[in-house]
Amino acid sequence: MQGLVKFITGTKSAWATLLLGLIFAALALGPLKATETSTNPGVGLPASADSVRVNEALKTLPGADSTSAVVVYQSKTAMTDAQQAWVAGKFNPVTKSFEGGASDKFLTFTNLKVMGKAFVPPASFSKDKTTAVIAIPLAKSDETKVIQDRIAAIRAAATAGVPTGLSAYTTGPDAFQSDLASVFNGANGLLLAATGSVVILLLLITYRSPSLWIVPLLVVGTADQMASSLAPRVAGWFGIVPDASVTGILSVLVFGAGTNYALLIIARYREELLTNQDRHVAMFNAVRGAGPAIIASGSTVTLALLTLSFATLEGNRALGIACATGIVIAMISALAVLPAALVVFGRGLFWPFAPKFGGADKSRTGFWSKLATGVSKRPSLVSVIGALVLVVLALGATGIKIGLAANDSFMKTPEAVVGSQALSKAFPAGQTSPTIVIANKDKAANVVDVINGTQGVASVSIAESSSKISQINVVLKDGSQSDAAYATIRELRTKVATVSGADAIVGGQDAQALEVKDAYSHDQLLVIPLILALVFLVLLLLLRSFVAPVLLLATVVASFFASMGAGWLLFVQVFGFPALDLSVFLYSFLFLVALGVDYNIFLVTRAKEEAEKLGLRAGMIRAVSATGGVITSAGILLAAVFLVLGVLPLVALAQIGAIVCIGVLLDTLLVRTVIVPALAFLTGKNFFWPAKIAE
Numbered sequence: 001m002q003g004l005v006k007f008i009t010g011t012k013s014a015w016a017t018l019l020l021g022l023i024f025a026a027l028a029l030g031p032l033k034a035t036e037t038s039t040n041p042g043v044g045l046p047a048s049a050d051s052v053r054v055n056e057a058l059k060t061l062p063g064a065d066s067t068s069a070v071v072v073y074q075s076k077t078a079m080t081d082a083q084q085a086w087v088a089g090k091f092n093p094v095t096k097s098f099e100g101g102a103s104d105k106f107l108t109f110t111n112l113k114v115m116g117k118a119f120v121p122p123a124s125f126s127k128d129k130t131t132a133v134i135a136i137p138l139a140k141s142d143e144t145k146v147i148q149d150r151i152a153a154i155r156a157a158a159t160a161g162v163p164t165g166l167s168a169y170t171t172g173p174d175a176f177q178s179d180l181a182s183v184f185n186g187a188n189g190l191l192l193a194a195t196g197s198v199v200i201l202l203l204l205i206t207y208r209s210p211s212l213w214i215v216p217l218l219v220v221g222t223a224d225q226m227a228s229s230l231a232p233r234v235a236g237w238f239g240i241v242p243d244a245s246v247t248g249i250l251s252v253l254v255f256g257a258g259t260n261y262a263l264l265i266i267a268r269y270r271e272e273l274l275t276n277q278d279r280h281v282a283m284f285n286a287v288r289g290a291g292p293a294i295i296a297s298g299s300t301v302t303l304a305l306l307t308l309s310f311a312t313l314e315g316n317r318a319l320g321i322a323c324a325t326g327i328v329i330a331m332i333s334a335l336a337v338l339p340a341a342l343v344v345f346g347r348g349l350f351w352p353f354a355p356k357f358g359g360a361d362k363s364r365t366g367f368w369s370k371l372a373t374g375v376s377k378r379p380s381l382v383s384v385i386g387a388l389v390l391v392v393l394a395l396g397a398t399g400i401k402i403g404l405a406a407n408d409s410f411m412k413t414p415e416a417v418v419g420s421q422a423l424s425k426a427f428p429a430g431q432t433s434p435t436i437v438i439a440n441k442d443k444a445a446n447v448v449d450v451i452n453g454t455q456g457v458a459s460v461s462i463a464e465s466s467s468k469i470s471q472i473n474v475v476l477k478d479g480s481q482s483d484a485a486y487a488t489i490r491e492l493r494t495k496v497a498t499v500s501g502a503d504a505i506v507g508g509q510d511a512q513a514l515e516v517k518d519a520y521s522h523d524q525l526l527v528i529p530l531i532l533a534l535v536f537l538v539l540l541l542l543l544r545s546f547v548a549p550v551l552l553l554a555t556v557v558a559s560f561f562a563s564m565g566a567g568w569l570l571f572v573q574v575f576g577f578p579a580l581d582l583s584v585f586l587y588s589f590l591f592l593v594a595l596g597v598d599y600n601i602f603l604v605t606r607a608k609e610e611a612e613k614l615g616l617r618a619g620m621i622r623a624v625s626a627t628g629g630v631i632t633s634a635g636i637l638l639a640a641v642f643l644v645l646g647v648l649p650l651v652a653l654a655q656i657g658a659i660v661c662i663g664v665l666l667d668t669l670l671v672r673t674v675i676v677p678a679l680a681f682l683t684g685k686n687f688f689w690p691a692k693i694a695e
Contacts, residue, residue, distance in 0.1 A: 002288070008340050009283040017340035021222075021333070028226040033233070044314030049515045050493070054507025057438040061464045061471055066111060067141075069151060070172035071134045071158045072419045073102065074426075075165055078129040083163050087123045087132045098122040103134050105157045109150065112137040131426035138174065144181050151178040155415070171419030176406070179414035181244075194644045195255045196221065202637045206263070212349050215341050216262035223333040224254045227326035234325045235318050238309075242318040248648050249319065249587075252657075254326040256641040257301060257595070260634040261294045261334030264602060266342065267630035273347060273355040283343040291335055293605040296542045297598040298331035300535055304594035307530040311523040313516065316586070368628025372621040375674050379681035386675040390558045390666070396565030401579035403517055404651060405481040408578055411649050424479060428458045433480050435489065435508040437472040443502035444470035450495045456488030474508075481513045489514050520582040528589055532557075535597055545688045548604060551679050555671045556596040560589055563663030570658065581652035588656055592663040595638065599631050599672040607680065608688060616687060620680050628673070635668025 007013045045052050073087050089101025103120040110120045123132040136154065141147055151174055158168040196217070203213035231250055235242050242250075268290040272282035305327065308320025347354040375382050407417045439447040444462055451460045456477050464471040474492065478484035489511050496504035532553065539549035564585070571577040606627050611619025642664065645657030680687045 005284055005287050005291070008336050009280050009287060009343050011280055014280075014340040014343050017336060018344070021337040021340070025222050025226055028229050033229040044316075044318075045512065045515055045519065046312060049512075049519075050505045051507040051512035051515050053505050054436055054438050054511070057469060057505075058436070058471065060469070061466050067138050067174055068172050069106075069109070069136045069138055069154050069170055069174050070419065070423070071102070071106070071136065071154065072169045072171060072422050073123070073132045073134075073162070074167050074169070074422045075130050079125075079132070079166070083166055084125070084129065084132075086163050087134075087166075088125075089122065102132075102158075105160070106134070106136045106154060109154055109157075110137050111139040126426035128426070131422060133423060133427070135172075144177070147174050148178045148181060151175050169415050169419030169422060171416040171423065175416035175419070179410075179416045182414070192224075192251060194647050195252060195641055198640045198644055199255060199259055199637065202633065202640065203259075206633045206637075207266075207350070208353060209350055211351065212266075215345075215349070216259060216266065216338060219333050219338045219341060220255055220258035220262060220330065222337075223258050223330045224251055224326075227251075227254045227322075227329045230329070231322035231325040235321045238317070238321060240314055240318045240321065242322045243315065245648070245650055245653060246315070246319050246322050248645065248653060249656075250322050250326045252641050252645055253323050253591075254330045256638040257298070257327055257598075258330035258334055259637055259641070260598065261298070261331060262338055263630050263634045263637070264290050264294060265334060265338055267627075269339075269342060270350065270355050271626065279347065280343055283339050287335065287339050289609070292542070293602050294331060294335060296538060296605070297601050298327055300538045300597060300601070301594040302327045302331075303534045303538065304531045304590055307527045307534065308523075308590070310526055310530065312519040313523060315583075316523055316527075319587070366625065366629075369621060369625035371628070371673065372624035372677055375677050376617055376621060376681045379678040382674050382678040383682060386670060386678065387558075389670065390562040393562035393666075394558070394565045396569040397561060398565075400564070400568050402582060402585065403481070404577075404579050404581045405479075406513075409581065409651050411646075411651055411654060428475055428477065433509040435474040435476060435492065435506060435510055437474060437492070437496060437504055437506050438469055439472060439496070439499070439502040439504040441465050441468055441470045443499055443504075444472060446499050447496050447502050447504050448472060450499055451492060454488065454491055454495055456484065456491065476510065480510055485510050486514045486517070517582055520586060524586050524589075527586065531590060531593055535593060539597070539601070542601065543604060543608060543688065545608075545690070547683060547689050548680075548687055551683070551687075552597060552600045552604065552676065553593075555675055555679070556593050556600065556667065559596060559663055559666045559671050560592045563592060563659050563666055564588065566662050567655070567659040570662075571655065577651065577655070580655055581650075583652050584655045584659065588659040588663070591642075591656070591660045592667070595660070596663060596667040596671070599635060599667050600676055602631055602634075603627050603672055603676060604680075611688065616685050617681060620677050624673075624677055631672060632668055635664050635672075639664040639668070 008017050047053075047056075075083065079087070085101075087102045089098040089103065092099050101122060103122050106120045107118040110118050112119050120134065120136055123134045125132050138150070141150075151170060155168075155170045158170055162168050199217060199220070200213060203216065204210075207213055227250060228247060232242055232247075265286060268286040269283055272285045272289075273279060276282040276285065302324045305320045305324040308316045311317050311320070342349065347356075407413075407420055410417060437447060437451065444465070448460055448462065451457055451472070451474055458475040458477045460472060460474045462470050463473045476485050476488050478488065489506060493506045496502065496506060535556075536549050536553055539552055540546070543549060567588075568580070571580070603623055607620045607623035609619075610622040610626075613619070614622060639661040642657045642660040646654040648654070
């Protein structure tokens with residue numbers, strides 16, 4: 001290992017390291033770059049899920065190659081006769097159909113024909129006549145661009161010539177997919193610009209140098225682009241396609257973690273330049289000193305992310321594999337490319353505050369040294385106060401609601417959501433997204449009878465049939481993705497299973513959402529213990545101690561619950577969110593435990609190094625003094641970078657970003673600053689037990 005570090009930091013070999021880094025970057029951004037997909041990933045449920053089985057069965061029924069767009073016309077009051085006539089057209093007694101209405105606008109889009117002519121069913125009106133709906137049958141497509149272009153054309157046609165007083169909205173499955181794809185258009189560029197700006201600002205503040213910040217930014221920025229290119233390819237090896245939300249988190253994670261590692265290397269390098277005249281020797285010592293902590297930190301985050309590969313949902317597996325790839329790239333860049341890039345420049349890179357050989361190390365007498373000394377005098381009081389702060393914040397987590405409806409998932413409400421909301425107010429709650437039951441054709445009538453007797457069902461009808469199976473549409477009384485609707489779905493599944501020989505299965509949008517919710521619960525129960533076990537194991541191997549890993553893990557978990565409580569109060573009182581997205585708890589736990597323990601690793605590995613020479617108390621004070629500034633800078637930077645997730649259009653990402661931001665700040669400013677040192681002072685030489693270290 002020392003030979004590799006010497007090569008990276010050598011007088012001539014540093015240039016070779018940079019050249020190798022450039023070659024790998026060119027390969028990652030060129031021949032090895034993953035090809036872009038033109039289709040959106042599915043919901044990611046396993047093939048055994050009932051909703052997935054229903055979707056597969058629907059492909060064998062008439063109209064399986066069809067989807068629909070739903071155009072909604074709405075008035076604040078009951079529509080006038082003229083408005084109703086414009087929407088519905090006039091009834092032709094010869095053809096026994098309405099003609100000349102708004103439905104005719106969409107004849108060029110429909111794939112339905114009646115008597116050889118294109119046909120769109122006439123509008124249906126709500127009981128209060130405030131709302132009319134036109135369902136346009138469409139040929140199904142998996143191509144995102146095809147869907148977006150078609151929905152844009154339908155929306156243009158829907159709004160053309162609309163009478164005064166009427167509003168037009170296009171919703172339905174394709175409209176939702178189009179809007180979801182559209183809200184991410186340009187979002188990654190915005191995210192990159194916002195993240196880069198935050199990193200530049202904080203690096204300028206940290207180093208107060210007009211040039212030093214450029215080197216880590218270029219290295220980490222290149223690592224981010226490499227990760228964006230390679231991560232989808234790695235995920236593709238497992239048959240997984242990451243969506244836009246995954247690539248957004250990936251970028252934030254690589255920038256945040258990569259910059260943290262860079263700060264640690266540069267801080268240790270600056271420290272070594274005070275005692276080594278040769279900058280190559282200084283960098284060698286810096287990498288050798290900080291490297292183990294960075295490797296342990298990166299390995300912890302990577303292993304924690306890879307626990308998601310055991311998850312049920314494909315989206316969770318995609319996040320784990322893609323982000324683990326990004327962390328490995330960031331870690332290698334920080335340990336190899338960054339030291340080589342820094343060492344080819346002289347001390348002038350730090351201008352105007354270049355460290356001078358033989359200069360004083362101000363950290364030994366600065367703020368962090370005084371703080372650590374103060375904590376060492378009253379560790380019991382500090383521990384109690386710190387614990388109380390975390391407990392009080394954690395109390396805010398009581399009453400947390402989990403599960404956002406699709407209509408509440410966007411930061412800015414797209415047209416598909418507005419149209420869906422208008423429909424849900426004017427028509428029976430479940431009419432816009434009926435639950436679908438598939439049963440053997442000869443038992444379909446029996447299944448309908450059972451469904452009719454189920455509380456929460458508004459209506460039921462047999463829609464399509466093949467020679468073997470029938471599609472039964474069930475309209476629920478309660479709102480889509482509500483707890484009451486979920487309860488009805490569970491009851492339906494229990495009841496249809498009692499019809500012997502029907503082989504009935506329940507699917508549809510609400511059933512799918514319920515299965516996704518259950519899958520998240522399953523993944524949390526599986527993945528969270530794995531994360532805790534892996535983090536504990538890494539700490540155990542790194543510190544070769546039993547007491548310290550237990551205490552460190554306990555503080556990180558406590559700060560997670562405190563951040564959840566603080567975040568929930570913020571979401572309810574300030575932003576008015578009705579609930580947390582299903583993904584928030586799992587992802588926030590993953591990032592906060594894996595990333596939060598990083599700062600403890602940075603601190604405690606340095607404390608053990610110093611304690612072996614100075615004793616526990618003096619060693620911890622020295623470690624806090626040496627790492628206080630860099631860890632605080634790293635924590636603030638990481639918190640700010642995660643907060644940037646709020647520029648993306650999904651509520652889930654904004655919630656994850658805010659909670660991780662709060663948690664990282666707690667870890668940086670409270671847990672690592674005072675609680676962990678206080679616990680070390682309380683336990684004394686037993687902190688690193690069974691290692692023998694003087695008090």
